[in-house]
Amino acid sequence: MPMDVNATTPSNFIRAIIDQDLAEGKHKGIVTRFPPEPNGYLHIGHAKSICLNFGLAKDYGGRCHLRFDDTNPEKEDVEYIESIMEDVRWLGFDWGEHLYFASDYFEQLYEFAVELIKQGKAYVCELSADEIREYRGTLTEPGKDSPYRNRSVEENLELFERMKNGEFEEGSHVLRAKIDMSSPNVVMRDPVIYRIKKVPHHRTGDKWCIYPMYDFTHCLSDAIEGITHSICTLEFENNRPLYEWILEQVFPKPHPQQIEFARLNLSCTMMSKRKLLQLVQQGIVSGWDDPRMPTLAGLRRRGFTPAAIRDFCERIGVAKANSVVDYSLLEHCLREDLNNTAPRTMAVLRPLKVVIENYPEGQIEYLEAVNNPNDPAAGTRLVPFAREIYIERDDFMLDPPKGFFRLAPGREVRLRFAYFIKCTDVVYGADGSVVELRAVYDPETKGGSAPDGRKVKATLHWVAAEHSLPAEVRLYDQLFTKEDPNEGDFMENLNPNSLEVVQDARVELNMREVRPGDKFQFERLGYFCVDLDSTPDRLVFNRTVSLKDSWAKMQKK
Ligand code: ATP
Ligand code: MG
Numbered sequence: 001m002p003m004d005v006n007a008t009t010p011s012n013f014i015r016a017i018i019d020q021d022l023a024e025g026k027h028k029g030i031v032t033r034f035p036p037e038p039n040g041y042l043h044i045g046h047a048k049s050i051c052l053n054f055g056l057a058k059d060y061g062g063r064c065h066l067r068f069d070d071t072n073p074e075k076e077d078v079e080y081i082e083s084i085m086e087d088v089r090w091l092g093f094d095w096g097e098h099l100y101f102a103s104d105y106f107e108q109l110y111e112f113a114v115e116l117i118k119q120g121k122a123y124v125c126e127l128s129a130d131e132i133r134e135y136r137g138t139l140t141e142p143g144k145d146s147p148y149r150n151r152s153v154e155e156n157l158e159l160f161e162r163m164k165n166g167e168f169e170e171g172s173h174v175l176r177a178k179i180d181m182s183s184p185n186v187v188m189r190d191p192v193i194y195r196i197k198k199v200p201h202h203r204t205g206d207k208w209c210i211y212p213m214y215d216f217t218h219c220l221s222d223a224i225e226g227i228t229h230s231i232c233t234l235e236f237e238n239n240r241p242l243y244e245w246i247l248e249q250v251f252p253k254p255h256p257q258q259i260e261f262a263r264l265n266l267s268c269t270m271m272s273k274r275k276l277l278q279l280v281q282q283g284i285v286s287g288w289d290d291p292r293m294p295t296l297a298g299l300r301r302r303g304f305t306p307a308a309i310r311d312f313c314e315r316i317g318v319a320k321a322n323s324v325v326d327y328s329l330l331e332h333c334l335r336e337d338l339n340n341t342a343p344r345t346m347a348v349l350r351p352l353k354v355v356i357e358n359y360p361e362g363q364i365e366y367l368e369a370v371n372n373p374n375d376p377a378a379g380t381r382l383v384p385f386a387r388e389i390y391i392e393r394d395d396f397m398l399d400p401p402k403g404f405f406r407l408a409p410g411r412e413v414r415l416r417f418a419y420f421i422k423c424t425d426v427v428y429g430a431d432g433s434v435v436e437l438r439a440v441y442d443p444e445t446k447g448g449s450a451p452d453g454r455k456v457k458a459t460l461h462w463v464a465a466e467h468s469l470p471a472e473v474r475l476y477d478q479l480f481t482k483e484d485p486n487e488g489d490f491m492e493n494l495n496p497n498s499l500e501v502v503q504d505a506r507v508e509l510n511m512r513e514v515r516p517g518d519k520f521q522f523e524r525l526g527y528f529c530v531d532l533d534s535t536p537d538r539l540v541f542n543r544t545v546s547l548k549d550s551w552a553k554m555q556k557k
Contacts, residue, residue, distance in 0.1 A: 012318040014052070014259055018060060018229060026254060027228045030062035033100075034088070035218070037069045038080035038202075040273030041288040041295040042087045044309070044330070048264040051313035053231060054093040065225055066095040070103045071217050073201040081202075083288070087296040092306045102212075102221050103203045109212045110164065112220055112250045113175060113194060117156045121249055122193065123149055124159035125176045132174070135181075136189050142182035143189045149178065163196055166209045170196045177216075179245060187238045188245070191215060219243040222256040230256045233263040234322060264316065265324045268478040269294045270485040284494065285479070291531075291542050292479045292498050302476065303519050303529030303544030305341070308334040327478070331545050338519060338527045338544070343371045343378055346416065346461040347507040347522040347541075349473055351390035353465060354437045356421060359387040364467060367446075369417040381510055385418050388465035390506050395460045396437060398426065405457035407437070414459040416523060420445040461523045468506040471539040474531065475500040511539060519544065 021027050032053040036042060042050075057064035066088060070076050088095070116122035125148045127135060137143030151159075163173050175194035183189055193216035200206045219242075222230045230243075240258045247255045270276070271294060279285050279293070288295050291302035299309065312333040316325050346369075365385045372378035391407065400408040407413050412422040418441075425438035444451050448459070477500075479485075482493045507522075519529045526546040534540040 013320065014056070014229070014231060014261065014318055017257070017259060018056065021228070021257075022060075030057065030060045030228045031065070031226050032057050032062065032229055032231060033065040033067050033222065033225065033227050035067045035069045035102075035221075036084050037072065037075075038077065038084060039072065039075040040080060040277055041083050041293075041297050043271045043273070043276065043294045043296065044266060044269070044299065045264040045271040045294075046087075047091060047296060047309050048313050048316065049231070049233075050088055050091055050093060051310055052261070052318060054088075055314075056229070056231075062228075063098060064093070064095060065098040065100055065227070067100040067102065067221060067225070069214070069218065069221075070101055070201070070203065071211050071214060073197065073199045073211065076202055078202055083297060087300075090296065090300060090306055091309060098225075100221070100225060101203060102217050103201060105217070105221055105224055106204060106208055106212070108224060109217060109220055110210075113160065113212070113216070114157065115250050116177065116193075116246075117160060117175075118153060119249060120153055121178050122175055123151050123156050123178055124163065125149070125174050125190075125192075126172060129171060132192070136186060137181070139186065143186075145181050146176070146190065149181075149190070160194075163194070163210050164208075166198070168196060170198055172196070175210075177242075177246070179242075185238055185241055187215075187242050191242060193246075215239055215242050216246060219246050219256070219258075220251065223247055223251045227256040228254075230258045232258060232260055234260045234320070235263075236260055260320070261318045262320060262322045265322065266294065266330065267324055267327045267483050268480050268485065269327060270480065270490055275490055278491075279479075284491075289532075291474070292476050300517075301532060302542055303338075303527060304334055305337050305519075308337040311337065324484070332548075334545050335527070335548060338521065340372075340374050342519045342521045342527055344369070344373075344523050345508050345510065345520045346383065346463055347471070347473070347505060347525065347528070348390045348392050348461065348463050348468075349502050349505045349525065350393040351463075351504065351506050352393045352396055352434065352437065354389050354391055354421070354423075354439050354462075356387050356389065356439050356441045357424065358440045361387055363387065364464070367417050383417060384464045384467035384509060385415075386464040386467055389415070389462045390465055390468065391415075391437075391460050391462050395458075396423070396434070398434065406460060407458070412456050414445070414448050414456045415462050416459050417448070418446070418462070419443065419448075420450060420456055461525075463506045463508055465506075467509050469509060469511055469539060471505045471507045471511070471541055473502040473505045473528070473541045473543065475502060475543045505541075507539060507541075512536065514539065521547070 034050050034053045054064045125146045127146055135144050174192045176190045177193050179188045181189045193213050194210050197211050198209045237260045243258050289297035289301045312330050366382035367385050368380045369383045396407040407423050409423050412420050421439040421441045423437050423439050427436035429435040477498045479498050480493045481495045485493045514530045516530050516532045522528050527544040528541045529544050531540040531542045
């Protein structure tokens with residue numbers, strides 16, 4: 001059994017490889033990297049890769065680079081670069097001085113390509129994209145050689161330079177590695193390594209009109225930076241021989257080793273950046289940081305914590321086989337964290353007024369409430385109580401069925417941190433709906449128990465009517481109705497009820513000072529956080545996640 005440097009982290013096959021490499025002296029230490037393409041915001045799948053790469057570097061006393069794989073100028077943007085850096089930091093990782101851009105290597109990569117040509121291992125090809133595809137063959141048939149395959153080194157050098165100088169049109173010429181058109185691995189059939197794109201780059205401006213392909217760029221960037229273990233997702237398994245072939249031709253040893261692991265798939269969640277961009281562009285969501293998005297920006301806005309996401313990434317582990325993780329595991333990790341850290345408060349989403357007729361008019365009383373039963377250090381707060389309060393509409397029924405223990409005409413319940421109240425009368429509106437309740441309270445029950453020992457079966461949350469604040473509360477559900485949103489057309493699988501906006505909720509007066517990002521447990525309702533749109537004049541909350549077990553149930557025992 002290989003020994004782990006950090007005994008608290010469960011082992012996995014990648015750690016086993018690293019342990020062996022270190023034991024054999026192949027490397028003195030480890031260097032990993034996280035290599036996003038800046039063509040979108042990071043999502044929860046990227047978090048798995050970030051936690052893995054930065055986590056390994058930390059555990060083994062090595063380092064992890066953040067490298068932007070920016071070889072596709074058309075789709076890339078500085079907005080994405082900035083958001084990616086923010087998200088990696090937010091997750092709790094630090095690349096120190098090791099921030100790199102593949103575009104910083106364009107000059108070196110060009111020289112490596114020239115070196116390949118000189119060795120007779122690359123050539124300029126004038127087949128069109130369609131012809132190249134046709135010549136490539138299939139999984140069952142070998143490809144056939146391009147008519148340009150046997151150009152002389154001199155001719156190739158000259159043509160490649162002219163490509164660089166902008167003398168040819170896009171698509172008219174490409175540089176290809178000269179490997180083997182009948183290789184059983186299609187990737188090895190003379191892959192394109194450079195193409196012409198007359199598009200300015202967000203970092204190199206219009207210095208270049210030829211750009212290296214991913215397969216050529218990635219292995220060499222890894223090698224240039226001294227990466228020891230280049231960890232990527234399974235789709236790149238077939239590209240590994242090409243990764244190794246390129247380094248073998250032009251780079252001195254030791255080479256970085258590519259290791260593949262299974263990407264994260266989450267039920268009811270889609271992670272393709274292209275499709276997420278479509279949701280943004282078509283206005284299906286409010287932006288990359290819409291709280292329903294699986295992006296880190298969206299999860300953050302929704303109220304997820306970095307600790308919960310790191311915990312989730314640890315629990316799902318690293319494997320070689322693809323699988324789908326249930327979304328509820330992510331929520332479980334979140335609840336575990338928030339349960340310990342989020343202060344409790346009371347909020348009423350759909351208020352129903354209750355007038356306590358025997359409570360003196362104009363009187364206000366401040367009752368002590370516990371901020372977090374799991375954290376004594378969180379202390380207590382004072383909550384105003386008055387003659388008119390709001391309770392949750394759902395907590396009252398005119399004609400309660402068996403098993404409904406909350407408020408009903410003639411019934412007594414406990415108000416959390418306050419008194420027992422008994423419903424004495426119901427006020428109806430013109431349309432026959434219940435608009436207000438009348439009640440009496442028992443002053444002897446302050447703090448929640450009756451001196452005569454009588455019991456009530458329910459405890460309700462509440463806020464004082466005047467001494468509370470209005471708030472908008474946004475309730476979210478899954479963005480997609482299908483386990484696999486990509487089954488069929490993902491646009492057809494959108495959940496029409498993924499957002500419900502509650503306009504006139506009421507929250508405790510204590511919420512006056514909250515700031516975007518603050519997180520709370522609304523007692524009995526779930527975890528909520530203050531949204532970016534929130535202002536002192538207009539409080540806005542997002543429901544982060546519901547409560548699994550409400551204490552109403554627990555208190556029944
Ligand atoms: P997409 O297919 O959504 O565009 P990508 O893989 O092309 O994603 P990159 O920016 O290239 O996005 O990804 C950066 C790193 O994150 C890569 O090393 C990639 O393997 C890893 N990664 C991306 N998606 C996942 C995922 N779902 N699970 C684990 N790792 C992932
Ligand atoms: Mg990619």
